Amino acid sequence: MVEKVTTINVSKLREDFPVLKRQVNGKPLIYFDNAATSQKPESVIETTDRYYREYNANIHRGIHKLAEEATLAHEEAREKIAKFINAKHTEEIIFTRNATEAINLVAYTWGRANIGKGDKIVLTIMEHHSNIVPWQLLAQEKGANVEYVKIDNGGLLRLDEVHELIDERTKIVCVTQASNVLGTINPVKEIGKVAHRYGAMFLVDAAQSVPHMRVDVRDTDSDFFAFSGHKMLGPTGIGVLHGKSEHLRRMPPFLGGGEMIREVHTTGASWKDIPYKYEAGTPNIVGAIGLGTAVDYLSKIGMENVHEHEREISKYAIGRMSEVKDLTLYGPRDIAQRVGVLSFNLGDIHAHDLASILDEEGIAIRSGHHCAQPLMEFLNVPAMSRASFYIYNTKEEVDVFINALEKARKLFAR
């Protein structure tokens, strides 16, 4: 039972984000491109700054004060992240560069060792390229097949196809928890159950879910769970792969090099235990520490509150957008089934033209294929504009956005 949430004090919270004070083209910045990357609070900026000013050192091997402090901070961040997603063990948290690298890690290590000719890899049509291309490369190399679960007219995953496509030949099922185009929240727990029934592995692309809602890898029962730090108030260049420890211990290493070895001889090498086995070379130390601070920030607000705030903004925005003539909104109408990602088209105005007009008003949105070309092809839409929200966005900003859409519509209507 979720306890009654308290609402976020947005105007107070906005003061934590220095960039929100900026003007763009003489107008106050309205940042609606959060699905691409989020802005950073003062605390995260300070944490990364302090690392370089006060205890910059390489981790794990140094026997001096700075190395000790840096190692401690780095491993503390791992603990915070483990707790944040309810991992069973801290060593199940592998630091990567981003969600893309996390998924590639699974494809290259588990995939190469376990996928063979004629095996099936099941994805969905709404996956980001980062959860498609690694599997296509693997399938090409091994002679395996990639199949896609489609969506219905309302932008929801076809669960009948989930049951139809997953079978004895299926070795892994890879699904996004929240779509970066449609905003759809997928029933990952249910899909995972189907995968496991057939002995298949289950990977969740959580890049768009972890920043915006409470996640629980034990409840989801995913074998692998990938996300990026920069979309959740953290620095760029740091991401996470969560894997069940029994899999991670069995899988071959990813990159070879320093940090990941136990012993190296001229004849061969042995690996460290997890998580270090998968973290070759000097890692993004400051990135991990910064992500730990971002997790602190989000935890303090409470992920239920984050989700509730975005639901409220989305509900308001959907209502206002439905008043705009010639506007087509994609994705589920039911606010309970989506995150704050609103993709749309306005009449026959090209998405890039619309983004340019909104930019003149200080509004940052995304336009294009959103790294989901198979989905765009399936929907037969060449490009979309996308507004995506986060904790610092307000209804007043939505109003300015709607006015800008009206301006664009009138400009192109003549």
Next chain:
Amino acid sequence: MSSEIYKDIILDYYRNPRNFGDLQDPDVRAKDSNPLCGDIIEMQLKIKDGKVDDIRFKGKGCAISQASASMLTEAVKGKTLDEIKAMGKPNVLELLGIDPGPTRIKCALLGLKVLKLSVYGYLGQAVTDEVKQLV
């Protein structure tokens, strides 16, 4: 209702593109797209005495790409192939009357790239790096 980038003239060319369509028996045609946004432009040329005798374009995409391609077709009628080879970004900016900025400049240059591809194709010459790097 003013917009810095979308001056009336650009919207006019976008809504009512000049020289849009196909030529009968063109001497050369070329086509290219902008991988960033999928904008497509095709150009068809009739060449006479080393000059552009007639020209049409077709395409799909944003206002900047379509308007600048249309403006180019008007500007190069009667020009020699050498003159077209010598054209560059400043010529396109002059036609548009605005600088669309670093992210949108490629939209504006797609038409010029396709025009130059046509000329090099007609002459049977290798396309220069300068042309390849336009978009």
